Amino acid sequence: MTRHFLEITDLTVDELDRVLALAVTPPKPVLAGRGVALLFEKPSARTRHSSEMAVVNLGGHPISVAAGEVDLDHRETAEDVARTFANFHAAIGARVFDHDVLRRMAAAIDDQGFTVPVINLLSDVAHPCQALADVLTLRETFGPDLVGRTLTYVGDANNVAKSLAFAGVALGMEIRIASPEGYQFGGGDLAAIAEYAVDAGRGGSIVQSDDVEALSTGVDALYTDAWTSMGQEAEAAQRRIDLARYSVTEELLALAEGAVVLHCLPAHRGEEISDGVLESASAKVWRQVFHRRTAMVGLLSFLAEVGSIR
Ligand code: CP
Ligand code: NVA
Numbered sequence: 001m002t003r004h005f006l007e008i009t010d011l012t013v014d015e016l017d018r019v020l021a022l023a024v025t026p027p028k029p030v031l032a033g034r035g036v037a038l039l040f041e042k043p044s045a046r047t048r049h050s051s052e053m054a055v056v057n058l059g060g061h062p063i064s065v066a067a068g069e070v071d072l073d074h075r076e077t078a079e080d081v082a083r084t085f086a087n088f089h090a091a092i093g094a095r096v097f098d099h100d101v102l103r104r105m106a107a108a109i110d111d112q113g114f115t116v117p118v119i120n121l122l123s124d125v126a127h128p129c130q131a132l133a134d135v136l137t138l139r140e141t142f143g144p145d146l147v148g149r150t151l152t153y154v155g156d157a158n159n160v161a162k163s164l165a166f167a168g169v170a171l172g173m174e175i176r177i178a179s180p181e182g183y184q185f186g187g188g189d190l191a192a193i194a195e196y197a198v199d200a201g202r203g204g205s206i207v208q209s210d211d212v213e214a215l216s217t218g219v220d221a222l223y224t225d226a227w228t229s230m231g232q233e234a235e236a237a238q239r240r241i242d243l244a245r246y247s248v249t250e251e252l253l254a255l256a257e258g259a260v261v262l263h264c265l266p267a268h269r270g271e272e273i274s275d276g277v278l279e280s281a282s283a284k285v286w287r288q289v290f291h292r293r294t295a296m297v298g299l300l301s302f303l304a305e306v307g308s309i310r
Pocket of ligand 1 (some may be wrong): 044046047264265
């Protein structure tokens with residue numbers, strides 16, 4: 001059966017290790033003569049370019065598709081778009097508003113007997129390709145063994161936070177979510193992250209609280225992302241009020257002396273992160289951007305290795 005990649009939990013921890021290892025191995029031409037469709041319902045700088053270049057690195061041909069070109073579920077169904085792409089491409093990446101669209105695309109491909117993985121390039125609930133780049137950056141900073149390392153995510157417990165939490169706990173990290181009420185993980189998400197940590201067996205854990213100072217004190221890494229994600233623009237004013245204290249500033253960073261600061265970008269200086277912190281030597285954001293491409297090389301190489309890309 002085709003292995004799709006909609007969330008980090010689609011991998012066992014050993015498979016996650018393998019993806020990360022392949023990310024830092026010279027690419028093999030596993031996509032020679034093949035295409036990869038990359039569909040974007042929302043804007044992208046890093047994801048489009050890293051994915052396209054990873055496909056090129058693996059000998060393939062990327063075709064990026066903007067939302068209006070296929071107009072999912074208006075011009076035709078997401079299922080029909082997926083099955084059309086599956087006739088021409090070795091893999092399909094998609095950035096969508098509604099995570100369920102990815103599930104429908106994957107199911108439609110499976111139903112028709114295609115062996116073409118669907119890769120989540122960001123949905124409302126997950127951003128697993130970003131999380132792969134994040135843990136590659138953490139490994140580059142702290143060494144390959146992340147067991148016992150602490151990372152505090154500051155702000156809205158969103159799609160980026162969730163995929164990061166899954167990857168972090170799998171690799172044995174203590175992930176701390178510092179978010180105000182209303183912006184925290186729900187019980188179901190927390191339980192799923194804790195269960196994945198147990199399955200991985202590396203002692204990873206998740207905690208959550210609104211006490212951003214307490215959770216940030218003495219940690220190895222601080223991470224933040226936009227207060228308002230794509231698709232939530234109507235809530236931006238309220239979010240600025242509710243999340244005002246949840247910002248990675250010089251004062252917060254002083255509580256975690258020596259910590260590295262991560263951000264998936266795009267950044268909103270003066271909101272979730274200060275300009276000074278983002279421009280400081282503590283910030284490893286450009287290594288994260290670098291690893292978006294290596295992460296995609298690792299993921300596509302893994303999918304070829306397990307026979308989901310043929
Ligand atoms: N971090 C990230 O996914 O960036 P883009 O939205 O620019 O792709
Ligand atoms: N949480 C953000 C991430 C952007 C890369 C969003 O979904 O818009």
